[in-house]
Amino acid sequence: xxxxxxxxxxxxxxxxxxxxxxxxxxxxxxxxxxxxxxxxxxxxxxxxxxxxxxxxxxxxxxxxxxxxxxxxxxxxxxxxxxxxxxxxxxxxxxxxxxxxxxxxxxxxxxxxxxxxxxxxxxxxxxxxxxxxxxxxxxxxxxxxxxxxxxxxxxxxxxxxxxxxxxxxxxxxxxxxxxxxxxxxxxxxxxxxxxx
Numbered sequence: 001x002x003x004x005x006x007x008x009x010x011x012x013x014x015x016x017x018x019x020x021x022x023x024x025x026x027x028x029x030x031x032x033x034x035x036x037x038x039x040x041x042x043x044x045x046x047x048x049x050x051x052x053x054x055x056x057x058x059x060x061x062x063x064x065x066x067x068x069x070x071x072x073x074x075x076x077x078x079x080x081x082x083x084x085x086x087x088x089x090x091x092x093x094x095x096x097x098x099x100x101x102x103x104x105x106x107x108x109x110x111x112x113x114x115x116x117x118x119x120x121x122x123x124x125x126x127x128x129x130x131x132x133x134x135x136x137x138x139x140x141x142x143x144x145x146x147x148x149x150x151x152x153x154x155x156x157x158x159x160x161x162x163x164x165x166x167x168x169x170x171x172x173x174x175x176x177x178x179x180x181x182x183x184x185x186x187x188x189x190x191x192x193x194x195x
Contacts, residue, residue: 056079060184070165074096074103088110104164106163108163119160130146132145157189164177
């Protein structure tokens with residue numbers, strides 16, 4: 001496996017997405033685990049500690065749909081144990097070609113602090129202006145986008161969900177992010193069939 005080298009502009013974009021992915025309300029007591037047994041035992045994960053019925057972020061996108069939306073061949077999603085801890089789980093997708101660092105897709109499921117308004121407030125404090133997503137995302141409420149519109153936060157079925165698309169030079173990035181958010185929301189909160 002070759003290491004993924006990031007150009008400076010990519011590193012900055014990834015840093016912003018990770019910072020936004022790391023937004024947990026300031027008034028929470030949630031912190032990353034420093035329990036050495038959790039680090040030594042790869043079977044211990046935040047997914048295992050999530051309440052029963054909490055969705056696995058890695059199951060929010062099928063590879064077929066992800067590839068179609070992103071327009072690239074992506075590898076299976078990988079649980080990010082370094083960013084996931086009490087209250088939230090994060091999954092990341094990378095290109096199938098390990099020599100490429102982009103595009104990247106990140107999905108967070110946060111069950112501990114599901115209030116999108118509080119997450120949005122924190123995102124604005126750390127990263128600047130956000131925007132209300134005016135287009136409907138079926139199954140989601142209170143959706144907002146980051147200043148770059150490459151991250152969408154929303155409430156879905158009692159959880160706060162964040163979807164990020166990382167590929168700064170992709171001119172379709174905002175549309176891709178919106179379509180990813182629609183897909184994730186539909187997976188987590190499918191609308192009942194009419195009739």
